[in-house]
Amino acid sequence: MFVPKSILRTLILTLVGISYFFNLCAFASERDDAEKDWGKAGPPPKIRRPEAPPSTTRASVELRNPIDIPPVPINSDVSLTPLLPSDLPTLKAANGPLPPIRLEASYIEPTTLRGVLSVALNKSLPIQISQAEYKSTKYRVLEAIGILLPSMAMGYERSQVWTGGTGPATAVAGSFYNVVYMPVFNGGQDAFHFLRNLHESKAAKYVTSATSNDVLLDVYNKYQDLLLQHALLQVRVKAVEVSNTQVRQNEDRKAAGEGTIFEILQSQTRLAQDQQQLLRQQVAFRKAALKLAVAINVSPAINLLPRETVLSETQLLDPKLTIADLLTIAIDSRPELKQYEQLRLAARRRIQESLGTLYPNSKFYVATNTQSKGDSGSSGIIIPAGNALSGGLISTGSSGGGAAFTAGFILNWLLPGFGVSALGDSLAYKEQARKTTLKANEIFLEVLEEVRASYIDMLSTKEEIEVSHRAVISAREEFRVADERVRFGVGTNLERLEAQRDYFEALSRQAETIVNYRKAQAHLLRATGSISIASLTDDKRPFRIKP
Numbered sequence: 001m002f003v004p005k006s007i008l009r010t011l012i013l014t015l016v017g018i019s020y021f022f023n024l025c026a027f028a029s030e031r032d033d034a035e036k037d038w039g040k041a042g043p044p045p046k047i048r049r050p051e052a053p054p055s056t057t058r059a060s061v062e063l064r065n066p067i068d069i070p071p072v073p074i075n076s077d078v079s080l081t082p083l084l085p086s087d088l089p090t091l092k093a094a095n096g097p098l099p100p101i102r103l104e105a106s107y108i109e110p111t112t113l114r115g116v117l118s119v120a121l122n123k124s125l126p127i128q129i130s131q132a133e134y135k136s137t138k139y140r141v142l143e144a145i146g147i148l149l150p151s152m153a154m155g156y157e158r159s160q161v162w163t164g165g166t167g168p169a170t171a172v173a174g175s176f177y178n179v180v181y182m183p184v185f186n187g188g189q190d191a192f193h194f195l196r197n198l199h200e201s202k203a204a205k206y207v208t209s210a211t212s213n214d215v216l217l218d219v220y221n222k223y224q225d226l227l228l229q230h231a232l233l234q235v236r237v238k239a240v241e242v243s244n245t246q247v248r249q250n251e252d253r254k255a256a257g258e259g260t261i262f263e264i265l266q267s268q269t270r271l272a273q274d275q276q277q278l279l280r281q282q283v284a285f286r287k288a289a290l291k292l293a294v295a296i297n298v299s300p301a302i303n304l305l306p307r308e309t310v311l312s313e314t315q316l317l318d319p320k321l322t323i324a325d326l327l328t329i330a331i332d333s334r335p336e337l338k339q340y341e342q343l344r345l346a347a348r349r350r351i352q353e354s355l356g357t358l359y360p361n362s363k364f365y366v367a368t369n370t371q372s373k374g375d376s377g378s379s380g381i382i383i384p385a386g387n388a389l390s391g392g393l394i395s396t397g398s399s400g401g402g403a404a405f406t407a408g409f410i411l412n413w414l415l416p417g418f419g420v421s422a423l424g425d426s427l428a429y430k431e432q433a434r435k436t437t438l439k440a441n442e443i444f445l446e447v448l449e450e451v452r453a454s455y456i457d458m459l460s461t462k463e464e465i466e467v468s469h470r471a472v473i474s475a476r477e478e479f480r481v482a483d484e485r486v487r488f489g490v491g492t493n494l495e496r497l498e499a500q501r502d503y504f505e506a507l508s509r510q511a512e513t514i515v516n517y518r519k520a521q522a523h524l525l526r527a528t529g530s531i532s533i534a535s536l537t538d539d540k541r542p543f544r545i546k547p
Contacts, residue, residue: 105286105303112307113223116296117533120219121212123297130204130211137201144194150182181365181410187356192349199346206339213335215295217526220536222292224515224522227306229285231511236278239504243271246500250493263493270497311514313465316521316535323455326528330451333529337447340440347433354425360413369404447527454524461517468510475499475506 121127156176183190247267253259289304331337416422482499485491525531 105289106299106301107303108305109302110305110307113220114533114537116219116223116292116304117216117536119298120215120296121533124215124219124295125297126211127208127215130208134201134204134208137197137204140197141194141201144190144197147190148183148194150180153177153179153181175369177367177369179365179367181363184362184364184409185359186361187359189353189356192353192356196346196349196353199342199349203339203342203346206335206342209335210339213526213529213531216531216533216536217522219292219295220522221519222288222295223306224518226285226288226292226304227308227311228511228515229281229288230306231311232508233278233281233285235504235507235511236274236281239274239500240271240278242500242504243267243274246496247271258489259493266493266497270500311511313462313514313517314521316518316525317458323452326451326455326524327448329530330447330528331444334447334527335529336443337440340436340443344433344436344440347429347436351426351429351433354422354429357422358415358419360411362409362411364409365407367406369406450527451524454520454527458517458520458524461513461520464513465510465517468506468513471506472503472510475503479503 154177158175247264250259250263250267254261254264286303289302290300292304293300293302479496479499479502482491482496486493486496522531522536525535
């Protein structure tokens with residue numbers, strides 16, 4: 001049966017309208033339900049923090065044999081003994097002993113946080129690049145100053161005139177001229193050009209400051225990574241020592257008739273796993289040193305070794321600082337905000353500079369002219385005309401030779417393209433200025449977001465330190481109890497191996513949380529524009545608001 005197209009089209013539109021009506025009703029119903037339920041859930045439930053075991057003193061975490069350590073409370077600090085690659089234990093493999101790994105490094109260089117930060121400020125390539133750009137903008141300011149100063153033109157002019165087209169010259173004239181002119185008004189182009197270059201130079205200076213802040217944060221993070229890998233390397237060394245002790249204990253128990261060959265195999269498997277992790281950790285430590293060397297622009301052949309012996313939760317900021325204080329500091333100190341403020345002013349000066357071509361220009365001049373002896377013909381002062389030295393020459397004065405002196409005033413009004421091109425440039429620069437203003441607003445919001453996010457990260461990582469501290473306490477006690485259970489014959493070797501693994505993993509996580517807390521504080525310092533060698537080291541720590 002044939003159905004007309006008009007009826008078919010009407011039917012399809014009717015079905016689409018009905019479907020759209022029901023979807024709209026469903027959407028309105030869901031929106032009303034959401035508005036009614038908004039805010040009814042209330043605040044999230046509070047999570048109670050586990051209470052720390054009672055302690056009167058907070059000792060440091062020393063990486064010793066945990067079997068011989070009594071169950072006493074420990075601090076969130078991790079003591080690090082100086083460890084050289086030559087001090088690493090010799091590991092045994094299928095093809096013989098494995099020497100300590102130093103890989104391709106030529107020599108070892110002990111260093112400190114202050115040392116690497118100082119080297120970074122003096123040798124870092126990003127800082128040197130930004131400083132070179134800043135110097136180039138300073139020279140542009142010098143160029144703009146030169147345009148405002150008087151100009152001078154010197155030259156020699158000689159002419160010969162032939163009458164009738166043949167024969168000797170009937171008139172010969174030769175003269176030296178010297179013209180000095182002082183621009184009086186050039187539509188504001190010179191002045192606004194100078195101001196624009198001045199604002200761009202200041203913006204480049206703030207770029208250099210921002211680059212220095214970024215480099216300090218990057219080097220600080222890489223140094224903390226090196227310190228973390230150093231701590232984990234010691235944990236891996238101690239894990240191998242403890243696993244060796246476990247193998248010897250199980251062999252002694254087997255010889256005394258109290259153990260089994262299965263326990264010995266379990267301990268040997270654990271020892272092989274710890275040796276493998278130690279090998280990987282040596283490589284990770286070398287890679288961290290390599291990254292730090294590249295960041296501070298020193299030879300990658302140097303194996304940097306941190307001198308720091310205690311890994312503690314260093315306070316870089318005053319705990320009394322609130323988020324409102326940090327935001328105020330960021331708005332006043334962030335170089336990116338000051339940079340875009342200068343760029344905004346430079347863009348406005350660019351508009352005024354482009355409009356200067358629509359105005360007349362004027363200048364004073366002083367000129368001297370000396371005619372060569374024996375020359376004939378009229379001669380006088382030759383003065384550059386136009387809007388610069390390229391506007392042609394004007395010959396004034398009287399004939400007769402000798403020296404002449406002239407002073408005067410020139411007024412020009414050049415209007416290329418009836419001013420349409422200048423108007424188009426000014427409108428384009430106006431939009432560029434608006435773009436710069438919008439970009440400044442975008443940077444402002446990014447700064448506020450970065451400060452708040454860094455503040456949250458700092459608070460969360462600080463809480464993680466306390467949690468990891470409790471985990472080390474419980475894992476240490478777990479290891480001690482598991483070892484005593486095996487020695488008294490009520491526990492299994494597998495329980496002791498699992499407790500040993502938990503203990504060293506807890507130590508590793510504790511070191512990681514401490515380093516993460518340090519990094520979070522440094523990132524917050526950078527977000528507020530207050531990062532420096534003094535704020536990252538022991539000079540003026542913790543950072544606080546000056547009264």
